[in-house]
Amino acid sequence: EKGGYQHFMLKEMHEQPKAVKDTLSPRIDDENRILLDELRLTGEELNHFNKITIVACGTAMHAGLVGKHAIETFARIPVEVEIASEFRYRDPFVDERTLLIAVSQSGETADTLAALREAKARGAHVLTITNVVGSRISREAHDVFYTWAGPEIAVASTKAYITQVVALYLIGLYLAELKGTMTRQQVGEKVAELKTLPDKIQQILDQQETIQELANKQFNQQSVFFIGRGIDDYTAKEGSLKLKEISYIHSEAIAAGELKHGTIALLEEGTLVVALATQEQLYDKMLSNMKEVKARGAYVVAVTEEPRAAEVALSADVVLTIPDTHNEFTPALAVVPLQLFAYYTAVARGADVDKPKNLAKSVTVE
Ligand code: F6R
Numbered sequence: 001e002k003g004g005y006q007h008f009m010l011k012e013m014h015e016q017p018k019a020v021k022d023t024l025s026p027r028i029d030d031e032n033r034i035l036l037d038e039l040r041l042t043g044e045e046l047n048h049f050n051k052i053t054i055v056a057c058g059t060a061m062h063a064g065l066v067g068k069h070a071i072e073t074f075a076r077i078p079v080e081v082e083i084a085s086e087f088r089y090r091d092p093f094v095d096e097r098t099l100l101i102a103v104s105q106s107g108e109t110a111d112t113l114a115a116l117r118e119a120k121a122r123g124a125h126v127l128t129i130t131n132v133v134g135s136r137i138s139r140e141a142h143d144v145f146y147t148w149a150g151p152e153i154a155v156a157s158t159k160a161y162i163t164q165v166v167a168l169y170l171i172g173l174y175l176a177e178l179k180g181t182m183t184r185q186q187v188g189e190k191v192a193e194l195k196t197l198p199d200k201i202q203q204i205l206d207q208q209e210t211i212q213e214l215a216n217k218q219f220n221q222q223s224v225f226f227i228g229r230g231i232d233d234y235t236a237k238e239g240s241l242k243l244k245e246i247s248y249i250h251s252e253a254i255a256a257g258e259l260k261h262g263t264i265a266l267l268e269e270g271t272l273v274v275a276l277a278t279q280e281q282l283y284d285k286m287l288s289n290m291k292e293v294k295a296r297g298a299y300v301v302a303v304t305e306e307p308r309a310a311e312v313a314l315s316a317d318v319v320l321t322i323p324d325t326h327n328e329f330t331p332a333l334a335v336v337p338l339q340l341f342a343y344y345t346a347v348a349r350g351a352d353v354d355k356p357k358n359l360a361k362s363v364t365v366e
Helices: 008-014 016-027 043-048 058-075 110-121 136-140 159-179 184-194 197-205 208-218 231-247 256-261 280-295 306-313 327-348
Strands: 051-056 079-083 098-104 125-130 143-146 223-228 250-255 272-277 299-305 318-322
Touching (some): 008 016, 008 327, 016 197, 043 159, 058 079, 058 098, 098 110, 098 159, 125 136, 159 327, 197 327, 208 327, 223 256, 231 250, 256 280, 280 306, 299 327, 318 327
Parallel strands (some): 223 250, 223 272
């Protein structure tokens, strides 16, 4: 049932190109137009909303953060992202002018369901992005966008995450066209790039041996830091969660500009710092953060796009590359080396990768 793979997690990471393709293809036509039958909104209804609120937990919340950036960039609608277990207890600003998006792989997470009910009771229009047909959350939402990732068995979410991100890209572009912040042609250019993601993910998976070698050298770390700016910070958060949940190494993600406001005090000779540098406009700032941590003895593993590898190598000990893509779409690629790194680190430490201690695949208790 693991299809020849040692663990479900490895199998599911390898299913990512197909999961992305299956999620995209029913929603785009040959002319790169987006067809979102699941979001039955007219332009007028859309203009009625004054904000979007995304609620989710864990990895799904990280997908929400990437989605916030995409929707704000493409459709120019303000988006807030909130952890479902916080949202539901804080008397949130939600009313009939809110479009609420609940993101949940299982569609059964208790806090996400409760947040959805809270928002519905306050009059919000509720859309869910979920991977399980007929799940509780899918039954209670007004509109459902299914990610077609297929069953995810490993506790650590990989292919579901990547399809959630892609779903949010499609929704952002769809809203942009409906609202008129992007032309059909501009949307078409983005869609054409989205179609290249499956092959690009495959190219990263093909580098798994390099990442395994790195993990085999670094698996004894006590503590690992992930740094990035902008959407790279969101990918950093996801990479950090993946590593800690399956390898049991303490790790944290910090917006790179925040380092010198405290966390840099923890760096020692040989501390592993994973630095994400995929954002054009933030690139120089990231290089200086990398130099800063290296000067304090950190061992820096950078993730960047291929065309920049040589330059980044001057400020890093190891460079992992992803294929070049549009700025907004790098999270769908940059997460893959981090998933592989978490996986091979856990394997090197002899951890039970698919069933980490203390964790359940779907959290139906509060
Ligand atoms: C981490 C992970 C969890 C889930 C979270 C939400 O790898 O899988 O953080 O993302 O428990 O679960 P769903 O998406 O089913 O609501």
